[in-house]
Amino acid sequence: MKTVFFDVDTQLDFLYPAGALAVPGAEEIVKPLTKLTRFAAANDVKIVSTTDAHQENDPEFRKWRSHCVIGTAGQHKAAGTLLNAPLILSSASKALDGIRSRVENAEQIIVQKQTLDCFTNPNLRPLLDLIRAREYVVYGVVSEYCVRYAVFGLLETGARVRLVQDAIKSLSSENERQMIDRLLAQGGELTTVAQVTA
Numbered sequence: 001m002k003t004v005f006f007d008v009d010t011q012l013d014f015l016y017p018a019g020a021l022a023v024p025g026a027e028e029i030v031k032p033l034t035k036l037t038r039f040a041a042a043n044d045v046k047i048v049s050t051t052d053a054h055q056e057n058d059p060e061f062r063k064w065r066s067h068c069v070i071g072t073a074g075q076h077k078a079a080g081t082l083l084n085a086p087l088i089l090s091s092a093s094k095a096l097d098g099i100r101s102r103v104e105n106a107e108q109i110i111v112q113k114q115t116l117d118c119f120t121n122p123n124l125r126p127l128l129d130l131i132r133a134r135e136y137v138v139y140g141v142v143s144e145y146c147v148r149y150a151v152f153g154l155l156e157t158g159a160r161v162r163l164v165q166d167a168i169k170s171l172s173s174e175n176e177r178q179m180i181d182r183l184l185a186q187g188g189e190l191t192t193v194a195q196v197t198a
Helices: 026-042 098-104 122-129 145-157 172-184 193-197
Strands: 003-008 048-052 087-089 107-114 133-142 160-169 189-191
Touching: 003 145, 026 048, 026 133, 026 160, 026 193, 048 122, 087 098, 087 133, 098 122, 098 160, 107 122, 133 145, 145 160, 145 172, 160 193, 172 189
Parallel strands: 003 048, 003 133, 048 107, 087 107, 133 160, 160 189
Antiparallel strands: none
């Protein structure tokens, strides 16, 4: 079974208390996130990472405080979640044709986005079609927002989707629970860092 790790928005502005849009308690999952990244690197597991990549006057800032602005420290991924020489797919480029070999050889592919939904990047679905994973292991922040869009979009591919429950954080435990209940009802599964890395 071809497994791909799907790492959602593990960026400094979300993970640490000093971040522009810090998720309470998210620093607690930095070590588990690092463990997952190291496991992937050691076991030839591809990582698809999503990242917010906003302009200074991004429309999203009408609802959310300014965060993950391109060129700022907060937009960077946490060091433990980043592999060497990742392939970056912006929302602006709309074709994978010229970089298929790079996609196949990349250990980590970063899919940039400007909204909560990673599938608004036009490259993501073609990327997943190219990768053809049978299983996605999903983790990151925030459970009931960007992680939610990721897991339900990935379920639509027909692949197995496992959510790493000790490598996610929410803004609302009740909303997270509702998301997990819906995920389980639609055939998704829960797992832990220990189970994934065993």
